[in-house]
Amino acid sequence: MIWPAAMNEHRTIPTPTALIADMGARARAAAAIVSQASTAAKSAALQHAAKALRETRDTILSANKDDMTRGTANGLSPALLDRLKLDPERIEGIAGALESVASLPDPVGELIDSSTPPNGLELSRVRIPLGVIGIIYESRPNVTADAGALCLMAGNAAILRGGSEAIESSRAIHGCLVTGLRKAGLPEDAIQLVPTTDREAVGAMLRASGLIDIIVPRGGKGLVARVQDEARVPVLAHLDGICHTYVHAAAEPEMARSIAVNAKMRRTGICGAMETLLIDAQFPDAAALVAALIEAGCEVRGDEAVQALDNRVVVVAAEDWDTEYLEPIVSAAMVEGLDAALAHIAAHSSGHTDAIVTEDLDAATRFLATVDSAIVMHNASSQFADGGEFGLGAEIGISTGRLHARGPVALEGLTTYKWIARGKGNIRP
Ligand SMILES: NC(=O)C1=CN([C@@H]2O[C@H](COP(=O)(O)OP(=O)(O)OC[C@H]3O[C@@H](n4cnc5c(N)ncnc54)[C@H](OP(=O)(O)O)[C@@H]3O)[C@@H](O)[C@H]2O)C=CC1
Numbered sequence: 001m002i003w004p005a006a007m008n009e010h011r012t013i014p015t016p017t018a019l020i021a022d023m024g025a026r027a028r029a030a031a032a033i034v035s036q037a038s039t040a041a042k043s044a045a046l047q048h049a050a051k052a053l054r055e056t057r058d059t060i061l062s063a064n065k066d067d068m069t070r071g072t073a074n075g076l077s078p079a080l081l082d083r084l085k086l087d088p089e090r091i092e093g094i095a096g097a098l099e100s101v102a103s104l105p106d107p108v109g110e111l112i113d114s115s116t117p118p119n120g121l122e123l124s125r126v127r128i129p130l131g132v133i134g135i136i137y138e139s140r141p142n143v144t145a146d147a148g149a150l151c152l153m154a155g156n157a158a159i160l161r162g163g164s165e166a167i168e169s170s171r172a173i174h175g176c177l178v179t180g181l182r183k184a185g186l187p188e189d190a191i192q193l194v195p196t197t198d199r200e201a202v203g204a205m206l207r208a209s210g211l212i213d214i215i216v217p218r219g220g221k222g223l224v225a226r227v228q229d230e231a232r233v234p235v236l237a238h239l240d241g242i243c244h245t246y247v248h249a250a251a252e253p254e255m256a257r258s259i260a261v262n263a264k265m266r267r268t269g270i271c272g273a274m275e276t277l278l279i280d281a282q283f284p285d286a287a288a289l290v291a292a293l294i295e296a297g298c299e300v301r302g303d304e305a306v307q308a309l310d311n312r313v314v315v316v317a318a319e320d321w322d323t324e325y326l327e328p329i330v331s332a333a334m335v336e337g338l339d340a341a342l343a344h345i346a347a348h349s350s351g352h353t354d355a356i357v358t359e360d361l362d363a364a365t366r367f368l369a370t371v372d373s374a375i376v377m378h379n380a381s382s383q384f385a386d387g388g389e390f391g392l393g394a395e396i397g398i399s400t401g402r403l404h405a406r407g408p409v410a411l412e413g414l415t416t417y418k419w420i421a422r423g424k425g426n427i428r429p
């Protein structure tokens with residue numbers, strides 16, 4: 001267990017459960033203050049944090065170097081090391097994201113709608129923060145800044161549990177967020193970082209009913225299994241991306257090739273990368289589509305019909321249809337028409353992002369209406385699944401659950417609402 005003493009030198013080391021209880025109580029007190037904080041104060045905290053990031057760039061890079069050295073020694077894959085790595089450009093990107101969140105409209109207090117029913121009450125729905133948000137996320141250091149910033153701007157307190165491989169980088173970035181809070185006169189406990197890599201702290205967060213209002217788990221299969229078993233706190237799932245691209249019979253061949261190659265190969269390690277390609281049996285240019293992926297450096301694992309297109313195609317196994325590779329590997333099946341594609345996606349999609357490529361608007365409309373994923377796309381690469389790309393400033397992640405918020409979650413997704421009823425002495429008959 002890594003337990004940075006500097007973070008808690010005034011405390012005795014408690015059990016993970018006691019640690020989360022203590023952090024939860026402090027977060028609750030901070031949430032009461034930040035829920036009422038002015039837009040100016042929240043923005044100022046993020047502006048100061050961005051400044052601190054730039055001023056302590058070398059310290060952050062040195063912390064990241066420690067994480068990278070440990071990660072390399074522990075045999076992390078190139079994709080994981082790429083997610084973990086910071087450089088001056090990435091730190092500038094993180095600072096820029098803080099500034100862009102700081103400049104977004106404040107969702108807190110926004111009037112959603114209003115009405116006056118026959119009983120004469122003046123009703124309105126007004127946006128309010130969710131409260132205390134616990135985020136469990138992978139070893140990508142920018143998430144510490146993005147998640148902390150989005151939670152704060154939406155008036156919430158955050159308890160951040162980042163991936164263990166990034167602990168030193170996350171600590172350094174979290175230090176900048178705390179500097180920003182302090183300089184803006186907001187409570188430092190509004191954004192806390194779990195100071196241990198002990199996974200029992202994850203369990204304690206999942207069971208922290210009453211202390212944490214909602215948990216955002218952002219990660220893969222191991223995390224999913226634990227969340228499903230143990231969560232006693234409402235969950236806003238941001239889980240794995242088994243994303244499909246269906247190339248319909250009426251797809252424009254060149255567009256289909258460039259979308260498929262981009263969806264798989266632009267960045268293979270992100271959750272919005274295509275993992276399965278479905279090729280309509282009537283699509284006339286299937287061999288060139290498969291060849292384009294192979295020539296871009298992708299291993300294609302295909303069913304018999306796909307194998308017949310190109311002798312470089314590898315035999316697919318049943319488990320491939322449910323595998324998130326996060327590597328330059330794709331599973332590929334030939335399907336007999338739109339209904340077969342819809343059935344495959346319904347059976348194997350993780351509900352993240354699925355796309356159709358076609359010039360047939362009726363087929364596209366049916367696909368978009370039928371596929372039950374957080375994001376459905378027509379003639380576009382699934383790699384666009386991203387809060388920044390959707391104009392939301394940043395994202396806490398892509399929600400793959402069905403309730404509350406779906407797809408890229410940013411400020412609005414981190415709020416709820418309350419009904420306000422104004423009367424003039426109204427009593428119910
Ligand atoms: N939908 C979305 O928005 C996103 C989804 N993802 C998904 O994340 C995955 C890649 O990230 P990866 O690095 O594998 O993430 P992991 O799921 O391995 O880790 C994510 C976090 O969960 C913790 N965790 C994992 N398993 C357990 C467990 N059994 N008990 C307690 N804590 C656990 C990790 O802790 P520890 O450090 O101890 O391992 C880490 O903090 C992919 O599946 C990708 O699709 C990634 C980004 C965004």
Ligand SMILES: N[C@@H](CCC(=O)OP(=O)(O)O)C(=O)O
Binds near residue numbers: 271
């Ligand atoms: N939505 C983000 C990526 C989210 C994601 O998958 O993150 P990660 O798995 O940490 O690389 C993007 O498109 O850049």
